[in-house]
Amino acid sequence: MLQSLRVWNFALLEEVAVEFGTGLNILTGETGAGKSILIDALGAILGQRISSDAIRSGCDALRVEAVFSCEGDAALAALLAEQEIEYEDELIILRKVARTGKGSILVNGSHVTLTFLKKLAPHLVDIHGQNENLALLREDAQRSLLEGGDEELQRLLAAYAEVYAGWKEKTRLRAERAEEIENIGERLDLLRWQEKEIAEAELNEGEDEELEAEIRRLSHSERLVENAGEASNLLSEDGEEGISVLSALSRITGALDEIARYDDGLSNAQTMIEEAYISLQEASYEVRDYLDAIDADPARLDRIQTRMDVIDRLKKKYGGSIVAVLERLTSVRSELECIDNYDTDMVQLDKDIAAFHERLEETAKSLTARRQAVGTVLSADIERELQGLGMPKARFRIVVTPEEKYTSRGADSLDMLFSANVGEAEKPIEKIASGGELSRIALAIKSIVAARDTGGTSMVFDEIDTGIGGRTAQMVAERIAFVAHYKQVLCITHLPQIACMADTHLYIAKSVKGESTVTQVEALSADERVREIARMASGDDVTEAALANAREMLAGAQQKKQVFQKKAKK
Structure with missing residues (x-):
């Protein structure tokens, strides 16, 4: 208010x-x-x-x-x-x-x-003026008037809308599938080629990272041998340049042992030297094993680089990573399976569409019948109101006619027919109602709607x-x-x-x-x-x-x- x-x-x-x-x-x-x-x-x-x-x-x-x-x-x-x-x-x-x-x-x-x-x-606010009277001539406004006050009609309309949405969706899917299959030849060749290309590569996730690391090692094997050998010699092999680190630590340990016979003042240093010796000895073993494992096989390097070329080419074509390439393979196989199942899918879609259409036809008939019943009662109410508004000979009918075409609102058309005088044929209000008559028709409708709508x-x-x-x-x-x-x-x-x-x-x-x-x-x-x-x-x-x-x-x-x-x- x-x-x-x-x-x-x-x-x-x-x-x-x-x-x-x-x-x-x-x-x-x-x-x-x-x-x-x-x-x-x-x-x-x-x-x-x-x-x-x-x-x-x-x-x-x-x-x-x-x-x-x-x-x-x-x-x-x-x-x-x-x-x-x-x-x-x-x-x-x-x-x-x-x-x-x-x-x-x-x-x-x-x-x-x-x-x-x-x-x-x-x-x-609901403003009732000249423009609003003209709005009454629109079919959507007429349908709102007819449907607004009947709960059963609202229920049927909701049920119809649900069935109609399902029918439209299945029909859309079938049309899409039919359109896809028309140009499927080239698409099918492409998909099969992509599946073959990716599948034959037998990719493993993370494989590219491992191969890149191995390529780096093989490409620099000479330098790796040189530096690993030098590290190994310095740790454990005495040479012309002097004694090794481990030999020097061994001599230091002997000297500290002699000191410990008479004085324990360097016991802490002695412990650290012993621990260092053990750690460095372990390190020398690892360096030696690494040196022995270095493979300078040029043929192995060529094979790995060839493999990396295949992986890089696939990554560029299908997404930038092995994960993306494998996802593309899954997608391709899914699409191929879908194509292979085309006939089965189309048969199922046809069955679904037929079932929805049967329900749609049944629901639309119920909806139209209810609209006709409500329209008859509403027509009598509006006609009575018009007669009370100084139009004693007025006739008013809401006509709901079944149609073959299904829309989101049903399968019928709606007309409001009006005649102001005896002997005049009933015609749609938009064709014969004058401004004053249309105003009174609208007022008659407002009187009826107000009694059933107690909103604010x-x-x-x-x-x-x-x-x-x-x-x-x-x-x-x-x-x-x-x-x-x-x-x-x-x-x-x-x-x-x-x-x-x-x-x-x-x-x-x-x-x-x-x-x-x-x-x-x-x-x-x-x-x-x-x-x-x-x-x-x-x-x-x-x-x-x-x-x-x-x-x-x-x-x-x-x-x-x-x-x-x-x-x-x-």
Whole structure:
């Protein structure tokens, strides 16, 4: 429910604060006072694009702020949670548009985009105006109307959608497989060549690293022998240059043993020398074994380098590493197996498609039958509402016709047929309904939808009274008042028959302030309402008779509303 709307510097609205009540909120005022501007300001809150031309002359920016009470709206709460917007049953939306073209939108203090604001709008306000009437001509809107209030229809639609998705997926897979097999000859030759090339190489993971290390050793075998031999000689072989390291340590150990016979002062040094001797002796064995193992076989080096050339070529072609090459081999074999199983797969896909199609046909028939049943009941309800809106001879039918083509919504077409007068053939509403008739059809639908949808969305009726008067105006007024028993309604009107139904009556007046024109909005008291109804019925020359007539209209409206209250409680 819309609790309040504040507007700054929006066209004629310099600074306006409006508090709205539950039930029917009527907005009246003289032509040009700015009633539609207030609805445009609300439209800004709902994500409509606002031109900088709407900014009041002499101002740099406009602002609009709306406060909504949205208790128990789980879908709205989920939408806000996606944006991490804090929400406790109250929503404050602030929108600013600057003359430079820049703007900002805040929802409960969090910045959001215009796109997100448009997503919020359906949860907050349903505007019923000329554009919305035209939307009724679209098949998607007509289907939403038909399907929105029937749980069984919703269940069937969900079941159909699941089967349809499965059927489409299997059909897509079959088409892909068929397209693939048409050009499979060259592909098959390539895959078989790749499998042969990789498989014959008999690669092992990590093999390239081991071979690279061996190539380094074989390529430098002479230097390795030279240096290993020198290291071995220095460690353990006495020569012309002097004694070896181990021989020197042996002599040092003997000298220290002699010292230890008389003095243990070098016992620590003696221990370290003995440990060093043992370690170096072990090292000398390793150096000797390494020297003996060095292979300077040129033929071995050629074989390894040839092997590395094969590995490098495969790595360049299939991914840069032996792991990638082996993964490619697995992929190739999988694809070859898939091709080999083509006939089997196609037979299975054909069976799956046939099974899905059988279920699809059955589900679509059930869906169409339910739509026809719901359409019959809804048609009678809308026709009855139209007759109550001053169209006693109106006929209205929702026709659901089975079709051969399956779509995501079923296998049928939908038409809304209308005839306003006796003797006129029923035709689709988009071909024969006038603007006034379409407006009343939409109002009839709103009356029915409001009774079955008790959500918190507010409804706005803009220019609902265009081109009507007398008894029809009274009937329209009663339907709007009926809707207001289920939802908060905001209605701009020029007709006293509608205005007298108000629960909250707001008067919009235009005045001159200095050298500029401003618009103000005030809630009318009981006496002020009588005077405004009299003005709307009789013009500016309000007489006692006009006031008496206004009081009588208000009293009659109150009686009607009490009847609606009793109906709403049933």
